[in-house]
Every structure is written in C-alpha cells, then in structure tokens.
Amino acid sequence: MLRRSTERGSTTVALAFAVFLVLMTVITVYIFWAKVWWFPPAITDLGHEIDAQFMRTLIITGVVFVAAQFGLAIAIFKFRDHGQKAAYFEGNNTMEILWTLATVVLFVGLGLYARNAWAQVHFMGASEGALPIEITAQQFAWNFRYAGPDGKFGRTKPELVSASTGNPVGLDSTDAAAKDDIVAPVMAVPVGREVELIIRSQDVTHSFYVRELRLKQDAVPGMEIHMHFTATVPGDYEIACAELCGLGHYRMHSMLTVMSEPDFEKWVKDQEAANQ
Numbered sequence: 337m338l339r340r341s342t343e344r345g346s347t348t349v350a351l352a353f354a355v356f357l358v359l360m361t362v363i364t365v366y367i368f369w370a371k372v373w374w375f376p377p378a379i380t381d382l383g384h385e386i387d388a389q390f391m392r393t394l395i396i397t398g399v400v401f402v403a404a405q406f407g408l409a410i411a412i413f414k415f416r417d418h419g420q421k422a423a424y425f426e427g428n429n430t431m432e433i434l435w436t437l438a439t440v441v442l443f444v445g446l447g448l449y450a451r452n453a454w455a456q457v458h459f460m461g462a463s464e465g466a467l468p469i470e471i472t473a474q475q476f477a478w479n480f481r482y483a484g485p486d487g488k489f490g491r492t493k494p495e496l497v498s499a500s501t502g503n504p505v506g507l508d509s510t511d512a513a514a515k516d517d518i519v520a521p522v523m524a525v526p527v528g529r530e531v532e533l534i535i536r537s538q539d540v541t542h543s544f545y546v547r548e549l550r551l552k553q554d555a556v557p558g559m560e561i562h563m564h565f566t567a568t569v570p571g572d573y574e575i576a577c578a579e580l581c582g583l584g585h586y587r588m589h590s591m592l593t594v595m596s597e598p599d600f601e602k603w604v605k606d607q608e609a610a611n612q
C-alpha cells in the first residue's frame with residue numbers, strides 16, 4: 337500500500353549521503369593527486385620502475401574507485417524512497433561475469449607489466465664485481481659486515497656472538513679471512529656501484545627496509561637471503577626494521593650513506609682502523 341505523500345521524504349537524507357560520498361571521493365583523489373603524503377624520491381633505477389608501476393596501479397584503481405563512489409551516490413539519490421514498493425531481483429549474471437573478467441584482466445595485466453622489475457630483484461643475482469655486504473639483524477640492531485681487503489668473509493660462530501665484547505656477529509679470529517672483516521653499525525656504499533646484500537638474522541624475523549631504495553626484505557633466522565641494488569644519489573637514508581620484532585622494535589634503525597668512491601675508500605680505512 338502506498339503511504340501518503342507527507343510520510344515520504346528521504347530526499348534530504350539521500351541527498352546528504354550522496355553529497356558526502358562525492359565530497360569524500362574528491363578529497364581522497366586530491367590527497368593522492370597533490371601527493372600530500374608521499375614517499376621520498378627513489379634513488380635506484382629499479383625504484384623508478386617500482387614507482388611507475390605504483391602510479392599505473394593507482395590510476396587504474398583510482399578510476400574504478402571514483403566510478404564506483406559516484407555510481408553509489410547516484411544510486412542512493414535516484415532510488416530513494418518515493419513511497420514506492422521495494423523491488424527485488426536476483427542479480428545479473430552478465431554483469432557478474434563482466435566485472436570478474438575485467439578484474440582478472442587488470443590484475444594479470446598489471447602483473448605482466450611489472451614482471452621485469454620483479455625478476456630483476458628476485459630471480460636475477462647481483463652481477464660479477466658487486467660489493468658484498470652481509471647484514472645481520474638482531475634484537476634490536478643492525479650489523480653490517482664488509483669482507484675487507486681480501487674480499488672474503490671470514491668464519492663466524494654463533495657461540496662467539498657477543499655484542500658487549502664488540503663481536504656482534506661472532507667473528508672467529510682464528511680464521512685468517514675473518515681478521516680483516518669490518519663490522520659496522522651503519523652502512524656505507526659507493527654511489528653507482530652495485531651492492532649485493534646477504535641478509536641474515538640471529539634471533540627472530542626482522543625486515544630490512546630503506547624507503548628510498550624501494551627495498552624491503554625479511555631477515556629470517558636460518559636463511560641467507562640475497563638482494564642487490566645500485567644507488568645513484570649520494571645522501572643519508574634511514575634503515576628501518578619493518579617487522580614487529582619485539583619490545584625494542586621501535587629503536588631498531590640505522591643509516592645508509594651513499595657516498596663517492598674515494599669517500600667510501602676512506603670510510604673503509606677508518607672502519608679498519610676502528611676495528612683494530
């Protein structure tokens with residue numbers, strides 16, 4: 337039975353909600369468009385590729401988001417209460433198939449687009465001549481080991497690990513190759529030279545994360561995980577632990593300094609002197 341006209345009138349509510357949706361959508365788009373909260377500039381070629389992929393994904397999902405919100409606003413206003421009888425229908429198979437297919441095509445398409453960038457990091461190793469740096473994560477610090485002049489990492493033993501005696505990674509001093517190894521609490525790399533990371537953990541799962549490298553990799557106990565990058569912009573960048581690893585997680589950070597080759601040589605010499 338139809339209600340009397342004075343009892344109708346969800347127009348105000350429907351309009352208010354529709355306007356709210358449109359406003360919320362416009363504000364959201366503006367926040368991304370104006371890059372109000374954005375990541376710092378990338379400092380590797382791969383970082384730029386990742387950013388390009390991010391923008392592609394953001395534009396495609398952004399268009400879908402705006403269309404869906406505007407569509408919802410229109411539907412809310414158009415189908416408001418006119419005092420009419422509610423209609424019921426079972427759904428629309430054609431539409432279901434269409435938007436499932438569209439989602440699959442977009443998802444797979446984006447994946448194919450990014451496969452090169454992904455493969456460069458995860459399937460291809462560092463090239464010959466890359467500078468190896470071993471990263472050992474522990475609660476709640478980062479240790480960076482350089483092989484020293486002999487280019488070889490010396491033996492380590494878990495039972496020798498002792499931060500208080502200045503041996504945080506357990507270097508075995510009876511091994512000749514271990515004698516010139518450098519262990520530092522901060523990381524330095526030469527600009528423009530490829531670096532091979534060997535990421536380990538002494539206790540729980542941590543995550544090595546440098547925003548500007550667009551690189552985030554878990555450090556997993558019992559595993560040696562290889563990553564590689566070439567930094568192209570000198571500067572200081574924060575290294576954070578991106579895995580909640582215990583009560584001191586918040587203070588588990590360090591610095592990555594990208595410097596010129598001569599500055600790097602000098603830095604290594606200074607570290608050698610400090611280690612002796």
Ligand SMILES: [Cu+2]
Pocket residue numbers: 473474476541542543577578579580581585588
């Ligand atoms: Cu951690």
